[in-house]
Amino acid sequence: MKKATAALLLAAALLSACSKAAPAQSGHEGMDMSSSDHGAHAGHEIGETAKAAAVKAAFSFKPERPQAGKDTNVSIQISDSAGNPVDKFDVSHEQQMHLIVVSKDLSYFEHIHPAYQGKGVFDVTAKLPVAGEYKLFADFVPSGQGSVTRSQWVTVQGNAPKPQPIQPDSSLTKTADGKEVTLATGKLEAGKEASLTFTIKDAATKQPITNLQPYLGAVGHVVILSDDAEQYLHVHPMEEKASGPDAKFMTTFPKSGVYKVWGQFQHEGKVFTVPFVVKVSS
Numbered sequence: 001m002k003k004a005t006a007a008l009l010l011a012a013a014l015l016s017a018c019s020k021a022a023p024a025q026s027g028h029e030g031m032d033m034s035s036s037d038h039g040a041h042a043g044h045e046i047g048e049t050a051k052a053a054a055v056k057a058a059f060s061f062k063p064e065r066p067q068a069g070k071d072t073n074v075s076i077q078i079s080d081s082a083g084n085p086v087d088k089f090d091v092s093h094e095q096q097m098h099l100i101v102v103s104k105d106l107s108y109f110e111h112i113h114p115a116y117q118g119k120g121v122f123d124v125t126a127k128l129p130v131a132g133e134y135k136l137f138a139d140f141v142p143s144g145q146g147s148v149t150r151s152q153w154v155t156v157q158g159n160a161p162k163p164q165p166i167q168p169d170s171s172l173t174k175t176a177d178g179k180e181v182t183l184a185t186g187k188l189e190a191g192k193e194a195s196l197t198f199t200i201k202d203a204a205t206k207q208p209i210t211n212l213q214p215y216l217g218a219v220g221h222v223v224i225l226s227d228d229a230e231q232y233l234h235v236h237p238m239e240e241k242a243s244g245p246d247a248k249f250m251t252t253f254p255k256s257g258v259y260k261v262w263g264q265f266q267h268e269g270k271v272f273t274v275p276f277v278v279k280v281s282s
């Protein structure tokens with residue numbers, strides 16, 4: 001009798017554990033950062049070479065449970081399929097690693113550059129402004145292996161603000177830091193090459209800006225995420241040496257759905273970021 005009860009309890013415990021695990025697996029890689037293999041099973045991006053696909057990234061945070069608005073140290077250990085540190089990285093767009101940090105609702109976006117510390121470890125201080133879930137994307141190039149992207153969810157403790165809905169923009173003209181930026185796209189279809197052209201004007205005078213400065217070695221940078229933060233695209237301009245008012249990018253959206261697009265440009269020594277939300281049809 002006692003045994004039967006114990007078995008039943010165990011079965012119940014297993015069941016509840018399973019039902020808890022299921023949404024985390026289908027939704028995202030899980031927010032519990034205590035486990036170290038999340039980076040590894042975040043999956044490799046389309047187009048990665050076989051060798052690059054075996055590259056693992058283990059993210060760790062200090063403090064282990066990041067606090068809203070406080071400095072969080074993010075450390076990323078890169079290793080190969082055998083678990084040995086990868087210690088040679090190519091510089092891509094002036095940096096050995098690009099790290100994109102977004103909140104789950106994509107209302108928060110940060111693009112920072114972890115510094116290489118040796119032995120496969122990159123390090124950076126990030127600020128996660130409010131409670132809630134965040135996803136980090138590390139972009140890097142292990143020498144001779146092509147570009148790699150690895151991601152990790154992390155939770156900032158506390159009462160998270162209500163997520164902001166991600167809805168396609170009715171107008172693709174935005175103002176940021178005194179610039180008026182218009183995004184022109186052709187028809188956006190999943191799996192087909194799409195062009196994204198940003199045209200930048202002075203918001204006050206409406207004069208085209210023709211002296212954009214190189215930002216990370218190019219006229220601009222574009223990061224694109226699907227609304228569930230599963231599809232990540234880092235796009236570089238067609239003509240890196242352009243200086244405005246147009247900056248043209250080409251990319252291919254892997255699936256249909258809603259995507260957020262951040263364009264980043266530099267003018268008079270200051271980087272500005274303009275977000276757009278677009279819909280990609282099937």
Ligand SMILES: [Cu+2]
Binds near residue numbers: 112216
């Ligand atoms: Cu970067």
